[in-house]
Amino acid sequence: MVKKTLALFLAALLLAPATPFAAPSTDDLARQIDQLTQQLAALQEQLEEVRENTDYNSDSVEQLESSAAKWDEQSRIRFSGDYRFRMDYSDTDTKAYWGAGAIAGAVRDMQTVTGYDVQSILGMMNGYSAAERKGMIENLPASLAQMGLMQMGLMPGTAEFGAAFPSALAAVNAAGVVNGYSMTPKDTYENDILYTNRFRLGITADISDNLEFKGRLAMYKAWGMQSNPTDVGPYMMNQFYEMDGATTRQPADSVLRVDRAYINWTNVAGLPMWFSVGRRPTTDGPPAQLRMNTPERMATPVNFMDYAFDGATLGALFQNPIDFMGYSKIRFCYGRGFEAGPTAQANELDDMDFGGLSWDIINKGARFMNIQSFMAANIVNVPDGVTFTNPLEMALGTGDGTLNTANLGDIYHTSFVYMDKYTDLNYFLAGGWSRTDPDGVDEMGSTLLGSWWENPGSKDGYCIYGGVRYDLDDLGLKFGLEYNYGTKNWISMTPAHDDMTQAKLATRGHVGEVYLIWDLPVGNLLSDKAMAFMRLGYQHYEFEYTGSGNWLGAPVDIDKLSDPLNAQFFAPIDKMDQVYLTMEAWF
Known part of the structure; x- marks a missing residue:
């Protein structure tokens, strides 16, 4: 613009007619030259300003491009998380038993x-x-x-x-034998109120077009404690919260621990296949998402396999020929539950490994069906991180008084779940089968579902599990009802349960649960991952056999505990009632 103005001004001077005017004097010419010089200087200053502004804008563009590159780099890493406050009340009745x-x-x-x-x-x-x-x-x-x-x-x-x-x-x-022995009397364990905090931080990082990392850190603790208050009483599996399969899943301390950490390689060889390895997403599997109020599946295996472990998966995705069925995924899964380390040949101890198939037969919207089957090989009696007392050694004054780790045999496990939704009614049906194949005995004479050096042979156990949830979206309310039953020899792999005191899906007996979910009216949610809700629930347990959740030792009818040969390490639960209230925020 400035250049055009200057050109027009000079042209006007050249084209101006000279004849009508008198010839200018020397002073007039000097004055005009001085004015032109000042105007040219002013125009040069304006041109310099334009040049500086152009350089500044160029620098700004470069800065924006650099910032955009950094933002793009940072967008590869995404965070999410959840926080839960929980209150629990429990009342537990135990049977008299021989310790x-x-x-x-x-x-x-x-x-x-x-x-x-x-x-x-x-x-x-x-x-x-x-x-x-x-x-x-x-x-x-x-x-x-x-x-x-x-x-x-x-x-x-x-x-x-x-x-x-x-x-x-x-x-x-x-000889020193002056008194007899007596049974431990029946008792009642009550916890009037237990407060806990749980915080989990999820991390997703894109590494390439076909490779990503996913992880989750977790802290779970009771108010005023740096230990697990639920290991006091008859809650057998809660005594072993140190075991690897239960890490971050029961109240412990305020340490932030690794809950999940794995990489996914998709589109392997240009095919609809993937490979994944690391600390697996194997807790809170379907149909747990209904009760826990999450919009999607939270883990691969059916909830009968609620066990945090390290392993790998090779899977493939394909479209079903029938539209009703949607798409399918089939996976081969492998994991390790115990690492034996170097051992002497005279006392060889094998690693405990898992291996099997998980098949999403139907996957379309709310309609979902999965069947999984696996074998847990070389099952050990004492998981890593657990010290188990050997009362025979303590009584006889032999050994070190603790139970040495030993391989006991194999466990076979198959389960299925079918889920769907009709209008506002969600429903599911699930079932499981377990089979033990013992081939070893530990120094206490215990094996898979066997005691006192007996060879119990293979034993089969079964479980049935069903539930419904009715959604009232206009009111932000959801009502749920669930029931499960396990037989005498039923074994679930659920040390990572989220039931605070006793894993309901491990129960050899009956469990009923009713719950209410209220989506909190906290205003517009700022993310598609954001949720805020409260959950109020009641669980009632009725046990028929001892040892729920454990594969070590023979299950005993809860009404036949007066026999000294049916001695127990932990107080056998007869009935238990639990009420819980949570307030949760997902972000």
């Missing part, structure tokens, strides 16, 4: 008096009825004195027996 420590002490006393080894003592006790065994242990000094006299041919009720009994009893007492 493992008491029976170990009785076996020691019998060994002291008779000189028999443990297996011989057990064989002798098996020759009596359950009621007779109970009376024997409760009145052990008299029972041992009587047994000694009977071995000498003196029968109870005879004069000879009556005459010899006092001295026989005195000899038993002199």
Whole structure:
């Protein structure tokens, strides 16, 4: 613009007619030249300003391009997370039972008096009825004195027996056996209120067009505690929250731990296949998302496999030929549940590994069906990070008093789930089958669903699980109802359960649950991942057999615990009621 103005001005001077005007004087010409010089200087200043502005704008564009590159770099990494405040009330009734420590002490006393080894003592006790065994242990000094006299041919009720009994009893007492043993009485465990905080931070990073990293860190603790308050009482599996499969899944401390960390390689060889390896997304699988109020599936396996472990997956995706079925995914999954490390050949210990298939048969909208089948090989009795007392060693004064790790055999597991939605009613049906194949016994005489050095053979267990949830979107309310039942020999892989005290899907018996979800009216949510809601629920447990959630030792009818050979390490739960209230924010 300035150049055009200057050109027009000079042209006007050249084209201006000279004849009508008088010839300018020398002073006039000098004055005009001076004015032109000032105007040219002013025009040069304007041109310099334009040039500076152009350079500034060029620099700004370069800065914007540099910033955009940095923003694009940073956009490869995305964060998400959730926070949960939870309140729990629980009331638990236990049965009277023989403690493992008491029976170990009785076996020691019998060994002291008779000189028999443990297996011989057990064989002798098996020759009596359950009621007779109970009376024997409760009145052990008299029972041992009587047994000694009977071995000498003196029968109870005879004069000879009556005459010899006092001295026989005195000899038993002199050997250090002066008292009998008694059952642990039934009890009630109540926690009037437990507060917990849980915070989880999710991370997703794009590495290339076909490779991404996903991770999640988690902190889970009870108010006022840096340990797990739920390991007090009869909650057997909660005693082992240190085990790898339960990491971050039960209250512990305020440390932020790795919950998930894995990479996904998609479009392998240009095919609809993927490979994934790392700390697996194997907790809170379907149909848990209904009860936990998440809009999508949170893990690969059906919820009967709720076990945090490290492993790998190779999968493929394909479209079903029937539109009703949507698409399918089939995966081969492998993982490790225990690393044996270097061991001496004389005491060889094998790694505990998982391997199997997971097949999404139907996947279209809310309609979903999955079947999974796997084998857990070389199952160990004591997971990593767990110290388990050996009461026999403690009673006999042998060994180190703890249970050494041993391989017990294999577990086979198959389960399925079908989910769908009709208008505002969500519903699902799930079922599971477990089978044990024991081939080893630990130093306590326990194996897969077997005790006292017995060979129980293979045992089958079953579970059925169903539920509904009705959504009232206009009111922001959701009502849910669930029920599950497990048989005597049912085994679930659920150490990473989210039921606070006892894994409901591991229960050998009945569990009913009812819950209400309220989406909080907190205004417009600022992300498609954002949620804010409260959840109020009630769970009622009725146990039929002992050892729910555990593969070690024989399950016992909850009404047959008066038999000393049915001794328990933990108080067996009869019934339990639990009420919980959560307030959760997802972002």
